[in-house]
Amino acid sequence: MxxxxxxxxxxxxxxxxxxxxxxxxxxxxxxxxxxxxxxxxxxxxxxxxxxxxxxxxxxxxxxxxxxxxxxxxxxxxxxxxxxxxxxxxxxxxxxxxxxxxxxxxxxxxxxxxxxxxxxxxxxxxxxxxxxxxxxxxxxxxxxxxxxxxxxxxxxxxxxxxxxxxxxxxxxxxxxxxTGVPIGMMDAISDADFQLMRHVFTLLETEYSSLLTAKEAAKSCNLSYSYFSRKIKSITGRSFTELLNYVRITEAEKLLTTTNATITDVAISVGYSSTSYFIQQFKQAKHISPLRFKKQLQRTALSKNQTFLS
Structure with missing residues (x-):
C-alpha cells in the first residue's frame, strides 16, 4: 500500500x-x-x-x-x-x-x-x-x-x-x-493481571481488525457487562478507549516513518472511516494527523536532515 x-x-x-x-x-x-x-x-x-x-x-x-x-x-x-x-x-x-x-x-x-x-x-x-x-x-x-x-x-x-x-x-x-499517576492500581490482583495480559495481547494483535468490546469479552470468556466494568476499574479507561489509544499509537508510527496518505493510515490501523480517525487522532494528540505529519517534515527540513543512519 x-x-x-x-x-x-x-x-x-x-x-x-x-x-x-x-x-x-x-x-x-x-x-x-x-x-x-x-x-x-x-x-x-x-x-x-x-x-x-x-x-x-x-x-x-x-x-x-x-x-x-x-x-x-x-x-x-x-x-x-x-x-x-x-x-x-x-x-x-x-x-x-x-x-x-x-x-x-x-x-x-x-x-x-x-x-x-x-x-x-x-x-x-x-x-x-x-x-x-x-x-x-x-x-x-x-x-x-x-x-x-x-x-x-x-x-x-x-x-x-x-x-x-x-x-x-x-x-x-x-x-x-511525587504523585505521578502510573495508570494501573497498585492493589491489582493476579487474576486481573492475567486478564490484562490477555486484553493487551488482543489489542496488540487485532487492533487493525474491526475489533469490538463484545468480541474481546467473548475472547476472555466473560460477559460484556462484567468485562466492561472490570477493564474500566483496572485501567481507568473503557476497552474502546484502549483500542483507540493503540490504533493512534500505530498510526503515529506510519505517519512519521512512511509516505502513507491519511486514508491509508486510517484503514491500516483499523478505522473504517477517515473522518472518525481524524477525530480520534485530534482528540488524542490535539493536532490533526496531516498537521502532525507536516510538522515533523518541517522539523526535519529545518535541521537540514540529509544523513543516513
Whole structure:
C-alpha cells in the first residue's frame, strides 16, 4: 500500500535488529545537528545527558534534554533526536529488550512494575530533569553502568542488568513519591493481571481488525457487562478507549516513518472511516494527523536532515 523512504528504512532495520538484550553506547554530536530521524523499535530506551542541549521528540511531544537529565522512551514510541545550538552534545544511550526487566519466571508480581514501560506504550513521564533525580540513586547507577561497560570485567553483563533494574525501580519510586499517576492500581490482583495480559495481547494483535468490546469479552470468556466494568476499574479507561489509544499509537508510527496518505493510515490501523480517525487522532494528540505529519517534515527540513543512519 505504501513504502518507506530509504533513509527511514535503514534506520528502522538497524533499530529493529538489536542482537543483544542490552545495548549501550555514548552518542556524540556537534551542536545544531540531527542525530536520529523519526523511528521506533521494540526496545525500551534510556538517554542520560552529560553535556550540551538536545531536543528529543517522543510521541509528538518535544523535550529539551540538558546535562544531568534522563529521558525514558517506551517500547514502540516514535522518537527523533536533534542536537541544539550551543556546546557539543554527549549522552549515554541504553537500549534494552523489555524482557531484561523480568526474571526468568516472568512473574505476575514483577509485571505490575514493568507494565508502565511496555503495555501502557507511553511512560507516565518522559523527561526527568537533573534536579528531579539528584536525590535518587540514578546518577550513581549510571556511573556504575559506564564503568562496567568500560572495564568489561567478568559478569559485567549481569551487573549491568542489575543496575538497569535499579534505575527503573528508582524511577517508579520517584513517580510514586511525587504523585505521578502510573495508570494501573497498585492493589491489582493476579487474576486481573492475567486478564490484562490477555486484553493487551488482543489489542496488540487485532487492533487493525474491526475489533469490538463484545468480541474481546467473548475472547476472555466473560460477559460484556462484567468485562466492561472490570477493564474500566483496572485501567481507568473503557476497552474502546484502549483500542483507540493503540490504533493512534500505530498510526503515529506510519505517519512519521512512511509516505502513507491519511486514508491509508486510517484503514491500516483499523478505522473504517477517515473522518472518525481524524477525530480520534485530534482528540488524542490535539493536532490533526496531516498537521502532525507536516510538522515533523518541517522539523526535519529545518535541521537540514540529509544523513543516513
Amino acid at each position: 505504501f513504502s518507506q523512504p530509504d533513509a527511514y528504512q535503514e534506520q528502522m532495520l538497524n533499530d529493529n535488529q538489536i542482537k543483544e538484550p542490552i545495548h549501550c553506547h555514548m552518542e556524540h554530536s556537534l551542536p545544531d545537528k540531527p542525530i536520529a530521524r523519526p523511528h521506533f523499535h521494540d526496545a525500551i530506551e534510556l538517554l542520560y545527558s552529560f553535556s550540551g542541549s538536545t531536543r528529543v521528540f517522543v510521541s509528538g511531544q518535544s523535550h529539551k534534554m540538558e546535562a544531568g537529565d534522563l529521558i525514558i522512551i517506551n517500547s514502540n514510541e516514535v522518537h527523533a533526536i536533534y542536537a541544539e545550538a550551543g556546546t557539543d552534545v554527549e549522552y549515554l544511550v541504553i537500549k534494552l529488550d523489555p524482557e531484561v526487566l523480568y526474571s526468568t519466571s516472568r512473574s505476575i508480581f514483577e509485571s505490575r512494575y514493568v507494565l508502565p514501560f511496555t503495555l501502557a506504550k507511553s511512560s507516565p513521564k518522559t523527561l526527568l530533569t537533573k534536579n528531579e533525580i539528584a536525590h535518587t540513586t540514578i546518577p550513581a547507577t549510571i556511573a556504575k553502568i559506564m564503568e562496567e561497560f568500560s572495564s568489561k570485567d567478568y559478569g559485567f553483563d549481569f551487573a549491568i542488568r542489575i543496575h538497569i533494574c535499579t534505575i527503573f525501580l528508582a524511577v517508579l519510586r520517584h513517580w510514586r513519591e
